[in-house]
Amino acid sequence: MTSFWSWWVILLTVITLVGLWWILFANRKRDVGENQRTTGHVYDGIEEYDNPLPAWWFYLFVITLVWAIGYLIMYPGMGNYKGLLGWTQVEQHQAEVAEAEARYSEMRSRYLAQPIEEIAQDPAVRRMGARMFGNECAQCHGADGKGRYGFPNLTDDDWLWGGSPEAIKATLINGRQAAMPAWGQILGDSGIAQATEYVLSLNGRSVDEAQAAKGKEIFASYCAACHGPDGKGNKAFGAPNLTNGIWLYGGTREQIAHSLRAGRNGVMPAFSDTLTEDKIHIIAAYVYSLSH
Numbered sequence: 001m002t003s004f005w006s007w008w009v010i011l012l013t014v015i016t017l018v019g020l021w022w023i024l025f026a027n028r029k030r031d032v033g034e035n036q037r038t039t040g041h042v043y044d045g046i047e048e049y050d051n052p053l054p055a056w057w058f059y060l061f062v063i064t065l066v067w068a069i070g071y072l073i074m075y076p077g078m079g080n081y082k083g084l085l086g087w088t089q090v091e092q093h094q095a096e097v098a099e100a101e102a103r104y105s106e107m108r109s110r111y112l113a114q115p116i117e118e119i120a121q122d123p124a125v126r127r128m129g130a131r132m133f134g135n136e137c138a139q140c141h142g143a144d145g146k147g148r149y150g151f152p153n154l155t156d157d158d159w160l161w162g163g164s165p166e167a168i169k170a171t172l173i174n175g176r177q178a179a180m181p182a183w184g185q186i187l188g189d190s191g192i193a194q195a196t197e198y199v200l201s202l203n204g205r206s207v208d209e210a211q212a213a214k215g216k217e218i219f220a221s222y223c224a225a226c227h228g229p230d231g232k233g234n235k236a237f238g239a240p241n242l243t244n245g246i247w248l249y250g251g252t253r254e255q256i257a258h259s260l261r262a263g264r265n266g267v268m269p270a271f272s273d274t275l276t277e278d279k280i281h282i283i284a285a286y287v288y289s290l291s292h
Contacts, residue, residue, distance in 0.1 A: 006079030013078055017068065024061050028052055108278035116165035116281065120289040129286025132279055136271065137287075145290045150249055150266065155290045158246045160238045163291060167235075169284040175270030178238045182263030183222060191218055196257045202231045202243045203251070238266075 001009075039048045052058075075083040082088075108128075111119050119125045134143060140151045147153035152160060160178065161171055184192060197207045198215030220229065226239040233241035240248060248266070249259050271280060 001080055003080070006081075009079040010081070013072070017065065021065055024058070024065070028058060105276075105278070108276075108282060111285075112278040112281045116169065116285045116288055119282070120165075120285040120292065122285075125282055125285055126289055129282045129289075132275075132283050133286055136275065136283065145287070152248060153246075154287050156246065157291055158241065158244060159235065160233075160240055160248075162235045163288075165284060165288050168287050169280060171268060172275075172280045172284055172287075173270065173272045176238055176266070176268035178264070178266035178268075180259060180264035182261065184261035187218060187222070187260070192257050192260050194218055195223070195260055196253060199231070199242055199256055199260075200253060203245050 037049060037051075039050045041048045053061075072078050073083070074085050075087055077083070111122075111125060133141075133145070137145075141147050141154055142151075145154040152158075157163065159167070161167055161176055183195070187195065194211045194215035195218045196215065197211040198213075198219050201207045201212040201215075219227075219231070223231075226234055226237050227242055228234055228239075231242040233239045240246075245251065247255070249255055249264055271283075275283070
């Protein structure tokens with residue numbers, strides 16, 4: 001915060017406190033005549049008296065103002081003034097995180113020494129993993145792990161990079177970078193249409209047979225290197241299976257054509273720099289349990 005805005009906050013805060021103090025004491029006692037004891041309002045025949053606050057109520061306001069002044073002296077709240085205690089939210093958060101890490105790291109270390117398949121059956125591990133998943137993974141894969149457009153479903157048996165415990169853990173540690181090249185300029189509109197028909201035919205869909213036959217030749221030349229000659233994918237490259245009806249970016253004719261024409265670039269971030277190994281181990285166990 002710049003000095004100008006710091007002093008602006010300080011000035012407004014002081015003016016507010018002084019104004020509240022003045023209002024409170026200015027209305028502590030009132031010197032009114034006998035004919036001015038009411039506000040002049042009448043509700044259903046009941047007159048409203050214009051009396052000062054009761055003493056207990058008045059002193060509660062005084063205590064509140066004194067507390068506010070003391071708080072602003074001890075804690076930050078007046079522009080750039082840090083308070084006598086030097087307290088910050090960041091330091092308190094870091095201290096609480098360090099305390100929690102010290103408390104739970106030993107327990108997590110015990111799980112780290114056990115196979116993922118084994119701890120995936122432990123309800124306590126699944127509860128911990130679900131909370132970590134919610135913090136780190138649910139933004140993309142959904143709270144239930146079922147994914148969404150462009151983000152894989154983690155609850156089925158279709159895995160781009162493999163669904164073994166080791167593969168899941170490697171994905172979490174290292175991240176993944178998928179790359180579907182754009183073929184629009186190479187194949188042209190007719191080539192894209194033909195390749196689309198062939199991909200649809202791999203799923204038993206109704207297609208233009210003549211177009212699909214030409215698309216098969218295109219597929220063998222440009223696509224089989226990653227997706228395999230039978231279109232069933234290759235986990236080494238993260239190339240999806242094109243025959244099982246499971247589509248990351250949609251399986252309509254238009255969506256498939258768009259993937260071929262413009263390409264796709266999926267990124268799974270690496271968590272090795274943000275999560276400890278024991279946490280990654282527990283999340284991997286939770287993800288593994290979603291599909292088993």
